[in-house]
Amino acid sequence: MFRANxxxxxxxxxxxxxWEAACRVFEIPIFILPPPSIIxxxxxxxxxxxxxxxxxxxxxxxxxIGLALAVAVPLAIGMFAWPWLEKALSPFxxxxxxxxxFALAPxxxxxxxxxxxxxxxxxxxxxxFPIVVSLLEGFKGCDREFRVLFRxxxxxxxxxxxxxxxxxxxxxFFAGLRVGVTVATIGAVIGEWVGAxxxxxxxxxxxxxxxxxxLVFAVILWLSLMGLLLWYGVGWLEKKSIHWKNNRNYxxxx
Amino acid sequence: MMFSxxxxxxxxxxxxIFSELNLTVARNRFAVLIGPSGCGxxxxxxxxxxxxxxxxxxxxxxxxxxxxxxxxxxxxxQKDLLLPxxxxxxxxxxxxxxxxxxxxxxxxxxxxxxSRLGLAGYExxxxxxxxxxxxxxxxxxxxxxxxxxxxxxxxPLSALDAITRKSLxxxxxxxxxxxxxxxxxxxxxxxxxxxxxxxxxxxSAKPMRVVEKIELxxxxxxxxxxxxxxxxxxxxxxxLEGDIEHVPC
Numbered sequence: 001m002f003r004a005n006x007x008x009x010x011x012x013x014x015x016x017x018x019w020e021a022a023c024r025v026f027e028i029p030i031f032i033l034p035p036p037s038i039i040x041x042x043x044x045x046x047x048x049x050x051x052x053x054x055x056x057x058x059x060x061x062x063x064x065i066g067l068a069l070a071v072a073v074p075l076a077i078g079m080f081a082w083p084w085l086e087k088a089l090s091p092f093x094x095x096x097x098x099x100x101x102f103a104l105a106p107x108x109x110x111x112x113x114x115x116x117x118x119x120x121x122x123x124x125x126x127x128x129f130p131i132v133v134s135l136l137e138g139f140k141g142c143d144r145e146f147r148v149l150f151r152x153x154x155x156x157x158x159x160x161x162x163x164x165x166x167x168x169x170x171x172x173f174f175a176g177l178r179v180g181v182t183v184a185t186i187g188a189v190i191g192e193w194v195g196a197x198x199x200x201x202x203x204x205x206x207x208x209x210x211x212x213x214x215l216v217f218a219v220i221l222w223l224s225l226m227g228l229l230l231w232y233g234v235g236w237l238e239k240k241s242i243h244w245k246n247n248r249n250y251x252x253x254x
Numbered sequence: 255m256m257f258s259x260x261x262x263x264x265x266x267x268x269x270x271i272f273s274e275l276n277l278t279v280a281r282n283r284f285a286v287l288i289g290p291s292g293c294g295x296x297x298x299x300x301x302x303x304x305x306x307x308x309x310x311x312x313x314x315x316x317x318x319x320x321x322x323x324x325x326x327x328x329x330x331x332q333k334d335l336l337l338p339x340x341x342x343x344x345x346x347x348x349x350x351x352x353x354x355x356x357x358x359x360x361x362x363x364x365x366x367x368x369s370r371l372g373l374a375g376y377e378x379x380x381x382x383x384x385x386x387x388x389x390x391x392x393x394x395x396x397x398x399x400x401x402x403x404x405x406x407x408x409x410p411l412s413a414l415d416a417i418t419r420k421s422l423x424x425x426x427x428x429x430x431x432x433x434x435x436x437x438x439x440x441x442x443x444x445x446x447x448x449x450x451x452x453x454x455x456x457x458s459a460k461p462m463r464v465v466e467k468i469e470l471x472x473x474x475x476x477x478x479x480x481x482x483x484x485x486x487x488x489x490x491x492x493x494l495e496g497d498i499e500h501v502p503c
Contacts, residue, residue: 145331148408152303152329153400155352161350167339244339244380 034214043218049203054222056198060116060188061230063182064123072128076135080165081157086136093129101125102190109195119199120189126187127180134176138169167244174238181230185223255316256404256436257323258283262311266298271297272462275311277455281403284430284437284474286429290494295440298462299408302438303327304347312470327438328400330429332409332422333388336381336396343368343377346395353401360399362373367395387421394425403430407439411446421452427474432484446482449476456493465493 016036022028023035030038043050079086105122112118142165150160192201200219207215255278260303262275271275271294279285289295302313304322313320320326328349333489336345343364350360368374371391381389397405407426427450447454454468468486470476475485482486 054376085477099265145333145335145409146337148303148305149331149335151305151347152324152327152406153352154325154385159352163351164337167337 014022031211038214039217042214042222053200053203057188057200060119061123061184063120064184067124068128072131076132080139097129105190105194114195114197119188122191123184123187127184130176130180134172135169138172139165142168154165178234182227185227257315260312263309270461283452285453286439286451287455288447289302290459299440303439327404327406328397328402330397330407332411334393338381342392343380346399349400385432386418390422404436
């Protein structure tokens with residue numbers, strides 16, 4: 001573990017050193033490729049400018065995830081409860097994935113305007129599918145013997161869902177969500193590129209147009225950090241939810 | 255008589271799985287259905303538990319006709335089937351929970367069974383924190399918490415390692431001797447059937463039917479040193495193998 005950490009840190013240092021040195025030795029203009037030191041200082045010094053935009057983008061992503069969950073979870077449960085529903089809807093779901101969602105971005109501006117609604121929708125649209133699929137696969141992955149057990153115990157569908165299927169599918173669900181949240185960030189940013197009044201995507205476009213490349217890089221740095229934060233946030237939620245792996249104070253009798 | 259099956263038939267894809275199947279299981283007996291692999295035992299199990307329904311035939315429980323035994327039988331499996339997200343106690347309380355029982359009354363009953371089966375003090379442990387043998391005993395507590403006289407076992411124990419298998423076999427016998435349960439086991443493992451069964455039903459390949467009913471005597475768990483038992487085993491093996499030759503593969 002120590003060795004791996006050492007190598008990772010060394011690689012990072014080497015990479016940034018080479019970048020920094022190249023910028024200085026070849027005197028690359030700052031509006032083409034700023035050195036890492038400038039990017040870092042811009043990211044910190046321009047924080048008062050960047051932060052409100054980051055909050056907007058963050059809000060869009062969180063709302064997008066919320067919207068996707070609000071639709072995807074009931075849909076996955078419904079498709080699991082009624083196989084005919086799954087049969088009827090799965091072609092639509094697959095087709096919805098065949099549409100390049102990013103290509104919808106200009107239309108969403110037409111329909112939903114320059115506000116955050118279109119960006120939320122965009123993020124939700126991207127993350128929705130992996131959640132439905134991972135949940136459904138999780139439900140279906142439940143072993144036959146457990147189903148027979150619950151059947152003989154006289155449990156109804158909803159009771160079985162609560163006690164068996166849902167906890168069973170949680171690890172799958174979180175795997176889907178992890179992939180989803182990182183892509184949702186891309187969705188929100190592209191939504192902002194196409195037309196927005198606020199947000200990190202908007203800020204990037206503005207900075208790019210004014211050749212403030214250091215600010216563009218600083219925004220990318222912020223976006224990466226937000227992505228990491230989301231990733232670890234989901235990981236933290238996963239740990240809390242799949243409590244039987246690390247916590248034993250849980251009871252159905254309570 | 256605990257329950258009986260008469261004239262049970264089931265077709266699947268126009269192939270007869272079993273037809274005119276008759277079976278009677280008496281109270282507090284250990285009945286074992288044994289037949290070659292793929293003879294339709296699982297389908298019979300599905301019909302008995304109500305997962306699918308038979309085309310024709312009757313299932314009688316004591317003196318009444320029933321559609322299936324799903325609400326009347328408890329279920330044991332070679333796997334312990336404990337849910338990893340519930341404590342041992344909560345796992346054993348699942349039948350009470352789904353059956354809508356008063357949990358305040360069910361809980362002391364479960365705790366008593368825990369101490370009776372040597373699990374006292376492990377109520378709040380999670381399944382992965384205890385040994386395989388303890389998990390099996392917890393599964394037994396859950397089976398008893400069903401409050402049902404009949405216990406169905408749909409998989410042979412032969413997939414288990416020798417020690418776990420032995421301990422599970424003795425737990426099953428305990429179920430019969432101490433807790434007065436009636437057991438119906440479906441298996442293809444001859445040795446296991448001979449060790450555990452009181453009534454042994456020999457099944458044929460598709461279409462499945464009862465070829466012979468053998469009553470076994472002697473104290474259980476039995477040992478394989480009696481010539482009588484070995485003779486029965488040889489006879490069963492011969493019949494099962496004779497059957498397998500006719501099965502197109």
